[in-house]
Amino acid sequence: MTVPAPSDASVPDGTATESGDSSRITPELLKLAGVIMLGAIMVQLDATMVNVAIDTLRQSFDVTVSTIQWVSTGYLLAMAIVIPLTGWAVDRFGARATWTFSLCAFLGGSVLCGIAWSAESLIAFRVLQGLGGGMILPLAQAILAVAAGPQRLGRMMSAIGVPAMLGPVLGPVLGGVLVDQLSWRWIFYINVPICLVALALSWRIMPAGDPETAERKGLDKLGLLLLSPGCAAVVYGLSEAGQHGSFTAREVLIPLVAGVVLLAAFAWHSLWTSTEPIIDLRLLRSRNFSASSGVLFVFGMAMFGAIFLTSLLYQQVHGDSAMRAGLLLAPQGLGLAVALLLAGPLTDKVGPRWIAVTGLVLAAAGTIPFCLARGDVNQLILGGALVVRGAGLGAILVPCMAAAYSGLANQAFTRASSALRIFQQLGGSFGVAVIAVILQRRVTDAYTGAAGHPTLDQVAGAYGDTFWWAVAFTVAAIVPALLLPRTLRSDAADESAPRPAAMG
Structure with missing residues (x-):
């Protein structure tokens, strides 16, 4: 199958439809990949840097481990909730607008996390940060996949694979340096200049598309109400399993069973009752x-x-x-x-x-x-x-x-x-x-x-x-x-x- 050029505002164009060798990596495609990677690696590094600082945060706010672990769990749950919205948002508003919103939400959440005054405020701001960060990675994959076309998919997936794999390796090192040499607040402040650069470059390099041709699809509200809480409940149950050391604890079984039921209901809805599932x-x-x-x-x-x-x-x-x-x-x-x-x-x-x-x-x-x-x-x-x-x-x-x-x-x-x-x-x-x-x-x-x-x-x-x-x-x-x-x-x-x- 020959992948056609995008005809709407959902994804950037101009890179996969050039005349000449369709397998050649063009300068335009490399620039787009660089901008996409900048946002993607920021999200990956942030998640692993915070893990290094958990004990420092516990001591700073004088709370228990079971309380401070929500700094990570809340972020993870927020990302799980917002991921299903990505496809609809791109169809509705276009790739560049959705990408810009995601970066701005992540930027705002990072600043608020850096000035947090209590464990509760930090957890709330991490949820906001996760709502922005959750869209960035699936957006990055989709934008590069369409821009590359079938001849260059492997090489472009290599590019997006860099942030996904380097985050768990480099994040702990960078987080340890920032916590030891500066302050835990800098694991959030370091996102600010990266976000600003990514916003400026994406606004210049990522095509805006034609708003008149964007797909004005309705939001699958029932699907969202089933899928997002279902994913969140499963992730929460699994995180609790790690905390309790067992899958049979009530705190683990209740969210896991509820999540599985919601996901099963969503599967039925997506396959049989919805014409435009999320x-x-x-x-x-x-x-x-x-x-x-x-x-x-x-x-x-x-x-x-x-x-x-x-x-x-x-x-x-x-x-x-x-x-x-x-x-x-x-x-x-x-x-x-x-x-x-x-x-x-x-x-x-x-x-x-x-x-x-x-x-x-x-x-x-x-x-x-x-x-x-x-x-x-x-x-x-x-x-x-x-x-x-x-x-x-x-x-x-x-x-x-x-x-x-x-x-x-x-x-x-x-x-x-x-x-x-x-x-x-x-x-x-x-x-x-x-x-x-x-x-x-x-x-x-x-x-x-x-x-x-x-x-x-x-x-x-x-x-x-x-x-x-x-x-x-x-x-x-x-x-x-x-x-x-x-x-x-x-x-x-x-x-x-x-x-x-x-x-x-």
């Missing part, structure tokens, strides 16, 4: 999209679970500071950078299937040394393992993102981005919650078996046993990866994909 589940009729979604969900469990475990291993078992733990994670960024340079062009030439499978194998291989590590660790071995794991991360995300859009009509790109982002976020939340529950049980068993005085090797062994679950999740993701397309050729359209009429 997230069109008919996208899953596309094998490419459903396979990509499956990989991103299952691997999200493994990736975020492993990052969560690795940081805790360095800090709680080996006694490293948050800053040093972030530095020890840096080799993963090296492997990631190499993979991102290679995965995009290889995906365009070879196709997504075997690139993704290779990435999953590398990610599993890079995690196994952590399964075997005990108290007396060789940092060189673990550093090398992180390089391998980082290479696997980059080799998985790029082909999955590119394959998800292959065969979809342009009109479906923004809503597809929203759906993909939800799958990633829920997969990551589920993975961290499951890993946290397993780790808690393993550590408890270690203390019980040693009469409350386990050796360092025994505690490290509890972590090693839990890392095997991250390996198992990674291996499980190979099943949907084998369903990814062999090629991204523009004439290899997915006939099962929804066409513009089906998208409403």
Whole structure:
């Protein structure tokens, strides 16, 4: 299928329809990618920087951990709530207007967080910040996917993959520096100049589109009332599972069951009763999209679970500071950078299937040394393992993102981005919650078996046993990866994909 040029104000044009070689990366496309990445990496870094400062915030406001953890959870829930609005907002107001609003909301939330005077005010301002940040990543994916066209999808997904993967690696280091050398308030103030630059550049570079041709679609209010609280309830339940160390606690079961019921009701509504659902589940009729979604969900469990475990291993078992733990994670960024340079062009030439499978194998291989590590660790071995794991991360995300859009009509790109982002976020939340529950049980068993005085090797062994679950999740993701397309050729359209009429 040849992806046509956008004909409305939903997405920027002028980059995918030039005369000449349609596979060439033009200067205009590079400028657009740079602006998009600036906003995307800001959101990713912010989330991980705040995690480093949680204990400092607890001490500053003299509150308990169960209270201050809402600084992160509230932000996550706000992002989950607003993601489904992205597709409708772009259809209704255009890409540039929606992008500008998102950046402004994130900017305002950042300033307010920086001047927060209590834990309660900081939590409220983090929710506002999340309402802006939640739209930025799916917007970034959709804008670049349409601008690139099918010939350049792999390389452009490499670009958007940089913020998604570098955030968990660089964020803890930068956050540690800001908290130690300046103040916790600077983890929010640092967003201000980045936001202002991103706003100025996007206003100049991102085409405004023609407001007269924008789609004036109504908002699927019932879908929003089912989907957003459903996602929020599931994310909340999973975060509580990590806090309580169990999935059977009332605080976990009630929101989880309520969330699942709401999501099931939304699925029925989207498939059978709505002509213009806020997230069109008919996208899953596309094998490419459903396979990509499956990989991103299952691997999200493994990736975020492993990052969560690795940081805790360095800090709680080996006694490293948050800053040093972030530095020890840096080799993963090296492997990631190499993979991102290679995965995009290889995906365009070879196709997504075997690139993704290779990435999953590398990610599993890079995690196994952590399964075997005990108290007396060789940092060189673990550093090398992180390089391998980082290479696997980059080799998985790029082909999955590119394959998800292959065969979809342009009109479906923004809503597809929203759906993909939800799958990633829920997969990551589920993975961290499951890993946290397993780790808690393993550590408890270690203390019980040693009469409350386990050796360092025994505690490290509890972590090693839990890392095997991250390996198992990674291996499980190979099943949907084998369903990814062999090629991204523009004439290899997915006939099962929804066409513009089906998208409403």
